[in-house]
Structures are given as structure tokens and as C-alpha cells.
Amino acid sequence: MSPFLVAAYIVFWALPLLLLYSIWARQQRVERQLDELAARLPTDGPEPS
């Protein structure tokens, strides 16, 4: 099999996966910050049971 074909298909998989990983990592960071902030902020009332 041509090495150019193999390299091309690695690129096809790697770039979208890299983008997905980057989105996931950024999402995790934002959600961690959201949780930290939510824990610091006073709540308006008791949590519903």
C-alpha cells in the first residue's frame, strides 16, 4: 500500500480527533470553573428535595 495513502488517512483521522479532543478539554476546564464558582456563590434558597 502506498505510504502517501497511509499518511493521508492518518491525517483524515488525526485532525478531526484533535479538534474533538481540544473541544472536550476546553469544555472540561470551563465546567470545572463553573462548579468552583457555583460552590462559592450563595444560593437563593434551599435546594428542592
Added chain:
Amino acid sequence: MSRPPRDRWGLALIAAAAALLPLAVLAAFFYAPRELSMGDVQRIFYFHVPSAWVGFFGFFVTFLASIAYLVRGERRWDIIAASSAEVGLTFITAAVVTGSLWARPVWGTYWTWEPRLTISAVQLLVYVAYVMLRSAADNPAQTARFSAVYGIVAFVTVPLSWFAIRWWRTIHPDVLTGGDSSGLEPRMVQTLMFCLLTFTVLYFAILRQRVRLEAARDRLAALRESEDLNLG
């Protein structure tokens, strides 16, 4: 604070893309016949053309969302424009890199400054600048307005790239609209169509995740503002 509900559509799109992608690879390698003059390296086309298509489509969505933002001023259009440009840029990069990998054995060179390739290189830089612009500016409202204008102007590179192989003398093959001169057998066309569908689903799956990220950032900004008010 309540978390946003589970994104069923997002999960469905990811599941659909994950199911379609292996099938597309199988079709490209085993269903499509071996091309006589180029051999196996021609199979790059089945992912190269859909990558370019999704890149163009992503920039088109950015163009439409930018217009919608300027007309209506709603934040959601700015989010869609920014997200779609990032996804489009990823796929255009894949198309340019894999096009070079195809060109080396077929043309004897990785790169030549012919019209289509030159416009593709310019387009890549234009959208890299768009993404950098969005991440560099301080004033969100001003960034959104400026980015919307930029997103509309930058879109001119898409029709230029599309028509480059029809308007000017170029060595780039015209696969999609070349008709009989494209040299594709029916099973090659079916494989290409299936790959186009697969990549379109993949585009929407990634776009949705990217939009959710931006929505989460907005919630974070709102919460920080609320914290500042409480402290103040």
C-alpha cells in the same frame, strides 16, 4: 446551579458519525475499484473531496451566521459563526495536507503554485487569521461585530476556490462537476457520495459540541458577573 440537560441530539450525531466513518473507510478501500492510472493513491480522493466540501460548507455557515448576527444582533449567531469557522478550518487543513500527499506521486511534487492551490493556501491563512482574531480581542461585542464583517468578506475565497478550476487553466482535477471527463466509475461515485454524507454528519456532530462549549463559556461569564455583583 443546574447543569444543562443531556444533549441527545449531540450524542445521536456523534453515534451516527462513529458508525458511518468505518463504513466510509471500508467503501473507499474495498468497495471502490482500483483506479487504473493512479492506483491505490487515488483512494485519497474519497476523503479529500469530502474534507474540502465540509470546509467550504463550514465557511458558508459562518458567512450566513455572520449576516444573521449583523441583522439581528443575537449572540447565538455569533457562536455558530465562530464554531463553524473552527470546524471548517480543520477540514480545509486536512484537504490541503492530503491533497499534497496525493500530488507527490501523481504530479511529482507536493505543491505547485497553480490557481486552485494558491487560493486554497490564501483561504487557509484568511481563516487562521479569523480564529486568531476571535481569541485575541478584549471587547466581546466589538469582536463579534468585527468578526461578522470579516466572516462575510472572507467567504469570497470559497467561490473563488470552487470556480478556480473552471475559470483558469489548472492541473487540479474537476471531480464533482467534471461529468464524464472526471473518469469515475459508478462504484467510485457511490463511494464518494457516501463519504460526502459521512463527513457532513461528522461536521454537524463536531459543530454541535463546539457550540455547547461556547454556551458553557457564556454561562461561566454570567456567573462571574453575578459573583462580582455579590462581592460589590
